[in-house]
Amino acid sequence: MNLTEKLNALKANFEKQAPKEALAIMHSATDDLRKSGILNRVLKTGDAMPEFELENAQGNRVRSKDILAKKKIVLSFYRGKW
Numbered sequence: 001m002n003l004t005e006k007l008n009a010l011k012a013n014f015e016k017q018a019p020k021e022a023l024a025i026m027h028s029a030t031d032d033l034r035k036s037g038i039l040n041r042v043l044k045t046g047d048a049m050p051e052f053e054l055e056n057a058q059g060n061r062v063r064s065k066d067i068l069a070k071k072k073i074v075l076s077f078y079r080g081k082w
Contacts (some may be wrong), residue, residue, distance in 0.1 A: 049075075 001009075015023060033039075042051065053063045067073055 049073075 018026075049064070051063065051065050053061055056062050064073060
């Protein structure tokens with residue numbers, strides 16, 4: 001199973017268990033974003049990521065440029081509870 005298939009399976013499982021009201025809000029927000037034209041401005045597969053600087057879990061500033069000089073980066077975003 002490739003990553004896309006795994007993500008689709010996770011999404012399907014989540015949607016089976018999530019409250020209908022929460023799903024309606026999430027789908028509405030997704031539709032609003034699509035209609036806004038934001039997809040025309042986001043990075044696409046294969047695009048270079050802009051350099052960035054963030055705090056790590058220990059509160060130290062880290063630069064993407066420094067990490068990429070040594071290894072690859074996986075960047076994950078967590079929105080929290082809906």
